[in-house]
Amino acid sequence: MQKHQMLIGGQWRDPAGGQWFASENPFTGQAWAEVPRGGAEDVDRAVKAAWDAFRGPWRALSASARGAVLRRFGDLVAENADRLAELESRDNGKLITEMRGQLRYIPQWFYYFGGLADKIEGRVIPIDKPGVFNFTREEPLGVVAAITPWNSPLMLATWKLAPALAAGNTVVWKPSEFSSVSAFAFGELFEQAGFPPGVVNIVTGFGSEIGEALVTHPKVAKVAFTGGDATGQHVYELAARGIKKVTLELGGKSANVVFDDADIDNAVKGAVSGIFAATGQTCIAGSRLLVQRTIHDRFMDKLLTLARTARMGDPLDDATQVGPITTRPQYDKVLGYIEIAKGEGAQCVLGGAAATRRECGEGWFVEPTIFTGVTPAMRIAQEEVFGPVLSVIAFDTDDEAVEIANDTLFGLAAGVWTTSIKRALRMSERLEAGTVWINTYRAVSYMSPFGGYKRSGLGRESGLTAIRDYLQEKSVWIDTNDDVPNPFVMR
Numbered sequence: 001m002q003k004h005q006m007l008i009g010g011q012w013r014d015p016a017g018g019q020w021f022a023s024e025n026p027f028t029g030q031a032w033a034e035v036p037r038g039g040a041e042d043v044d045r046a047v048k049a050a051w052d053a054f055r056g057p058w059r060a061l062s063a064s065a066r067g068a069v070l071r072r073f074g075d076l077v078a079e080n081a082d083r084l085a086e087l088e089s090r091d092n093g094k095l096i097t098e099m100r101g102q103l104r105y106i107p108q109w110f111y112y113f114g115g116l117a118d119k120i121e122g123r124v125i126p127i128d129k130p131g132v133f134n135f136t137r138e139e140p141l142g143v144v145a146a147i148t149p150w151n152s153p154l155m156l157a158t159w160k161l162a163p164a165l166a167a168g169n170t171v172v173w174k175p176s177e178f179s180s181v182s183a184f185a186f187g188e189l190f191e192q193a194g195f196p197p198g199v200v201n202i203v204t205g206f207g208s209e210i211g212e213a214l215v216t217h218p219k220v221a222k223v224a225f226t227g228g229d230a231t232g233q234h235v236y237e238l239a240a241r242g243i244k245k246v247t248l249e250l251g252g253k254s255a256n257v258v259f260d261d262a263d264i265d266n267a268v269k270g271a272v273s274g275i276f277a278a279t280g281q282t283c284i285a286g287s288r289l290l291v292q293r294t295i296h297d298r299f300m301d302k303l304l305t306l307a308r309t310a311r312m313g314d315p316l317d318d319a320t321q322v323g324p325i326t327t328r329p330q331y332d333k334v335l336g337y338i339e340i341a342k343g344e345g346a347q348c349v350l351g352g353a354a355a356t357r358r359e360c361g362e363g364w365f366v367e368p369t370i371f372t373g374v375t376p377a378m379r380i381a382q383e384e385v386f387g388p389v390l391s392v393i394a395f396d397t398d399d400e401a402v403e404i405a406n407d408t409l410f411g412l413a414a415g416v417w418t419t420s421i422k423r424a425l426r427m428s429e430r431l432e433a434g435t436v437w438i439n440t441y442r443a444v445s446y447m448s449p450f451g452g453y454k455r456s457g458l459g460r461e462s463g464l465t466a467i468r469d470y471l472q473e474k475s476v477w478i479d480t481n482d483d484v485p486n487p488f489v490m491r
């Protein structure tokens with residue numbers, strides 16, 4: 001068992017309360033690491049360290065030098081990609097093949113935002129008052145709390161850390177209690193990259209304990225959160241008390257819409273990747289598959305044929321395609337939703353139970369599951385399952401597809417499969433989602449804004465827009481007139 005410490009002010013420290021908890025490997029179900037159970041005292045130390053670093057060494061660096069540190073960190077992640085991928089795979093059960101891909105891509109966020117650090121410019125306003133010069137400064141917010149989930153721990157932390165640091169903020173990062181181990185490895189690289197002590201701090205523990213202490217700490221200026229929508233709402237309410245800035249990424253119930261003019265074989269692959277990749281544990285999962293009735297049965301035959309070939313097993317095995325569910329509570333939740341769907345009258349045409357295949361060992365596996373005959377009002381069509389469970393809904397017309405697709409509280413992503421450019425463009429406009437993929441699914445980039453419509457969240461991550469969420473604009477006025485005007489009249 002590895003025993004870890006928290007990174008506070010550039011030092012690895014035991015939790016003030018002297019307690020640790022176990023992190024379990026979802027493939028074996030066994031505890032494999034001890035994670036510090038931090039609390040309010042640890043948060044206070046970490047935020048103070050971040051505040052000191054914000055006012056001191058981080059601010060003293062030029063924007064170009066700050067960017068260089070971020071890019072150096074990107075290089076270190078690239079050099080350590082395989083090791084980090086394996087750690088993450090062991091701790092949260094994600095496929096090693098996917099993790100290697102993620103870890104090779106993560107450096108791009110640090111290169112992109114590192115490059116952006118010295119391109120943050122203010123404006124000169126052609127102000128309407130004679131002899132007065134008005135310009136703006138783009139300034140960092142201060143200490144940012146980054147609260148991240150377990151499904152793609154390093155990737156989702158990167159989406160917050162890279163823009164926050166490039167903008168000149170300092171960070172206290174709290175990874176999920178279910179997947180903290182890779183954060184410690186990232187922490188070592190932060191030190192090696194040359195971030196001054198306190199610029200990035202890592203605290204660990206349970207959401208209701210250390211997470212709340214972080215969100216409510218008076219010196220935290222902004223909370224950047226990814227997680228479930230109920231927790232997100234709670235965090236938003238807590239942050240509101242302190243008038244803190246917030247970005248939220250809260251998952252979804254994304255529609256993947258297949259029209260009868262689609263390239264069916266590609267659409268089938270898109271449907272499988274939308275729900276079974278990452279075992280369905282992605283915020284962008286295409287968990288509602290809308291299929292035009294004219295091709296429904298033909299499409300389902302092909303979909304079932306491909307889905308049946310999914311190889312389950314050890315996430316560290318390159319041949320595995322569907323890994324375990326990351327946490328035991330999530331495993332119970334997914335199985336619970338399968339029963340709800342059955343109870344609602346949806347037809348289970350694939351899976352529908354815990355996986356007992358020999359290659360799944362003692363892990364928390366759920367069979368890839370498909371329900372047909374789902375109607376939009378069913379809970380299985382409305383609520384985020386966050387597992388390998390697909391709800392198939394038939395539709396007749398474009399209008400009906402739009403109505404069903406938009407009939408959800410969420411709005412993170414949507415997919416459209418069609419060979420008609422007119423239909424594709426019309427759908428891209430009518431779908432209420434922060435991302436719309438046409439003839440593809442599950443594509444993200446450091447260059448493209450990512451975020452939710454409706455209950456799926458606030459703000460954007462990645463792309464040029466993201467850095468704005470970590471800056472505030474100051475307006476500076478300089479009067480160049482020699483005479484002070486009448487003080488009783490507003491200028």
Ligand code: TXE
Nearest residue numbers: 148149175176207208211212227228231249250251283386
């Ligand atoms: O997430 P939580 P959980 C969905 C998915 C899943 C559900 C719950 O449907 O079943 O959320 O998952 C921290 N104050 N998604 O319980 O609770 C927590 O420690 C401050 C969607 O794992 O949202 C962790 O670091 N922080 C999602 C982070 O919040 C608190 C990804 C997320 O945990 C807190 C994961 C509190 N009171 C799950 N309570 C997506 N959008 O991709 C918890 N936390």
